[in-house]
Amino acid sequence: MEAAIVTNGLTRTFDGLRAVDRLDLEVPQGIIFGFLGPNGAGKTTTIRLLLGLLEPTAGSAKVLGFDLSQADRIREHVGVVLEQPGLYTRLSAYDNLDFFAAAYRVPATQRKARIRDLLTHLGLWERRNDFVDTYSKGMKQKLAFARALLHRPSLIFMDEPTAGLDVPSAAALREDIVNLVRGSGTTVFLTTHNLAEAESMCDLIAVINKGKLVTVDTPDRLRTGARKPQVRIVGRGFSPQAVDALRRLPQVISVTQSKGSLHVTIRRGDKVSPVVKALTEQGAEIEEVVHTTASLEEAFLALLDETDGQDGGESRGRN
Amino acid sequence: MKLTDKTGAKAVEEISIVLRKELKEWYNAQDTRSWLSQAFLTVGIFGILMPATAKGDVMAFVAILAAVVLPVALAGTVISDVFAGERERGTLETLLATPLSDRALFVGKVLSRVVYAWVGAMMVFAAGIITLWATKHRIRFSTGLFALPVLAAPLVAFPIADIGAIISIRAKSVRSAHQIISYFVLALIIGVSTLFVVPRDWQNATLHALERAPLLVLLCLLVVDYLCLWVSLRTFRRSRLILAACSTVQTKGNAVEFDRRETQRREDAKAAKKY
Numbered sequence: 001m002e003a004a005i006v007t008n009g010l011t012r013t014f015d016g017l018r019a020v021d022r023l024d025l026e027v028p029q030g031i032i033f034g035f036l037g038p039n040g041a042g043k044t045t046t047i048r049l050l051l052g053l054l055e056p057t058a059g060s061a062k063v064l065g066f067d068l069s070q071a072d073r074i075r076e077h078v079g080v081v082l083e084q085p086g087l088y089t090r091l092s093a094y095d096n097l098d099f100f101a102a103a104y105r106v107p108a109t110q111r112k113a114r115i116r117d118l119l120t121h122l123g124l125w126e127r128r129n130d131f132v133d134t135y136s137k138g139m140k141q142k143l144a145f146a147r148a149l150l151h152r153p154s155l156i157f158m159d160e161p162t163a164g165l166d167v168p169s170a171a172a173l174r175e176d177i178v179n180l181v182r183g184s185g186t187t188v189f190l191t192t193h194n195l196a197e198a199e200s201m202c203d204l205i206a207v208i209n210k211g212k213l214v215t216v217d218t219p220d221r222l223r224t225g226a227r228k229p230q231v232r233i234v235g236r237g238f239s240p241q242a243v244d245a246l247r248r249l250p251q252v253i254s255v256t257q258s259k260g261s262l263h264v265t266i267r268r269g270d271k272v273s274p275v276v277k278a279l280t281e282q283g284a285e286i287e288e289v290v291h292t293t294a295s296l297e298e299a300f301l302a303l304l305d306e307t308d309g310q311d312g313g314e315s316r317g318r319n
Numbered sequence: 320m321k322l323t324d325k326t327g328a329k330a331v332e333e334i335s336i337v338l339r340k341e342l343k344e345w346y347n348a349q350d351t352r353s354w355l356s357q358a359f360l361t362v363g364i365f366g367i368l369m370p371a372t373a374k375g376d377v378m379a380f381v382a383i384l385a386a387v388v389l390p391v392a393l394a395g396t397v398i399s400d401v402f403a404g405e406r407e408r409g410t411l412e413t414l415l416a417t418p419l420s421d422r423a424l425f426v427g428k429v430l431s432r433v434v435y436a437w438v439g440a441m442m443v444f445a446a447g448i449i450t451l452w453a454t455k456h457r458i459r460f461s462t463g464l465f466a467l468p469v470l471a472a473p474l475v476a477f478p479i480a481d482i483g484a485i486i487s488i489r490a491k492s493v494r495s496a497h498q499i500i501s502y503f504v505l506a507l508i509i510g511v512s513t514l515f516v517v518p519r520d521w522q523n524a525t526l527h528a529l530e531r532a533p534l535l536v537l538l539c540l541l542v543v544d545y546l547c548l549w550v551s552l553r554t555f556r557r558s559r560l561i562l563a564a565c566s567t568v569q570t571k572g573n574a575v576e577f578d579r580r581e582t583q584r585r586e587d588a589k590a591a592k593k594y
């Protein structure tokens with residue numbers, strides 16, 4: 001199956017600033033693809049390039065099999081929820097969707113049914129005749145999502161769809177996105193700052209920093225790849241000798257002690273049981289052994305650190 | 320042949336989609352009071368007060384008001400919002416992400432303002448004739464005098480709307496677009512007003528010439544309109560539009576945007592802790 005998005009050395013500069021720098025991406029079809037990066041990383045610029053709203057300085061890309069030079073064909077098959085909801089506040093919700101449905105060439109005979117389906121599903125049908133400026137932020141964002149789905153696109157771009165929503169609204173929208181997308185074969189290209197969101201929704205995550213692609217991986221592998229496995233051992237009797245004995249074990253990389261518990265970093269792929277055995281042999285009483293994995297946030301920050309180089313502190317500080 | 324028919328029909332349909340949206344948006348934005356005040360001012364001043372107090376060839380005066388002055392003034396006042404407004408209200412980028420063609424977007428939007436100017440000018444024209452009749456002025460009948468304003472008004476409004484739309488794309492805000500467009504409107508209206516300052520003989524000669532050759536006048540206007548449209552469609556490119564859009568957001572909204580995101584991030588973090 002052909003990938004939904006393929007980019008080759010895609011680059012865009014603004015007065016010398018490389019907003020997107022030789023980006024090579026491949027987004028498989030039918031998945032939720034997370035595009036993660038700090039402010040100014042080039043996420044929005046990438047989306048604009050892929051929609052043909054900006055011209056690349058160099059490189060090329062194919063979206064749904066169409067080259068960027070056929071951007072009008074791309075726009076026909078793609079739905080968008082951009083940084084701003086892009087709804088006409090002086091039109092009712094229904095009129096908004098009606099306009100966009102016509103613009104996206106949904107046949108006139110199907111428009112009404114499609115709008116009704118979507119609005120009912122998202123719980124907005126009762127308020128369809130209200131002007132959008134009477135809508136809450138969460139409702140607007142839902143409506144923007146409905147607009148993106150009108151023409152049953154095979155790919156949806158979402159630029160921080162849950163930004164500015166309170167926790168319940170964001171959760172509801174996330175659920176709607178996942179429900180409506182899963183099983184329909186639609187690909188979602190989602191940018192976000194919210195790591196928990198990326199982790200819970202995305203099948204694959206790309207990290208971008210200063211226009212450059214840092215890595216692409218599954219959320220799990222990103223997390224585990226961030227640092228070596230660690231175990232926390234809670235108990236009593238962790239004497240200096242016991243700690244020394246641990247340090248001598250070949251599979252142990254480091255040991256730190258705090259408030260009655262030990263933090264042991266072990267080599268990837270090694271078992272914990274020898275560690276436990278060594279401790280009990282030294283007379284320690286063990287109550288609990290817990291594997292701790294890095295959070296995606298730690299992984300993300302570590303990745304940014306690796307790539308930030310000289311002036312890296314700033315973008316980290318913001319997160 | 321078939322292919323061109325189809326693309327032609329599609330173009331017309333797309334233009335009408337944009338046109339309908341524009342008109343609906345504009346209609347919804349008005350409340351009864353603004354409807355009344357607009358109608359009262361325009362029709363009251365240009366359709367009643369001015370014809371009632373005019374001297375000389377009053378019929379020609381009303382015709383020129385309806386054919387030139389009002390189309391220019393009305394189109395000029397509502398065009399500044401056409402792209403700059405979408406940008407300010409944050410709807411431009413989503414609009415550009417639709418498969419609507421560049422041509423449909425531009426022409427649909429320009430036509431919506433032309434329609435507005437046309438309707439306004441015709442209301443004034445009708446009011447003017449009624450006023451002349453009511454104030455027992457002698458109404459001169461000629462096809463030129465009656466048909467010309469009706470047909471010429473939209474053709475006169477078009478170039479102003481067209482140039483205004485291009486200005487609206489490039490302007491930093493609706494307000495600055497409005498200022499620039501106002502100069503054009505003013506210049507044109509002053510140009511037309513000179514007709515009423517020149518000696519009576521010249522004035523009559525010009526008016527009679529125009530009146531006798533309505534088809535030629537319309538043809539000239541059509542040529543001007545076509546040229547304006549041709550030039551603007553060549554310069555209208557959506558990939559440039561968004562650049563202009565970004566740069567205003569960048570210069571104007573950066574600090575605000577950063578604050579918003581920062582607040583959001585803090586809230587997110589707080590919420591995450593709670594759960």
Ligand SMILES: Nc1ncnc2c1ncn2[C@@H]1O[C@H](COP(=O)(O)OP(=O)(O)OP(=O)(O)O)[C@@H](O)[C@H]1O
Pocket residue numbers: 014017018019037038039040041042043044045046562565566569
């Ligand atoms: N039109 C423009 N003119 C000049 N610079 C621009 C323009 N658009 C984007 N940039 C710059 O390109 C870089 C990437 O911007 P972009 O908006 O793509 O970042 P982002 O990852 O979407 O950030 P955020 O998370 O803040 O939305 C930034 O440094 C930005 O200032």
Ligand SMILES: [Mg+2]
Pocket residue numbers: 043044045083159
């Ligand atoms: Mg962005």
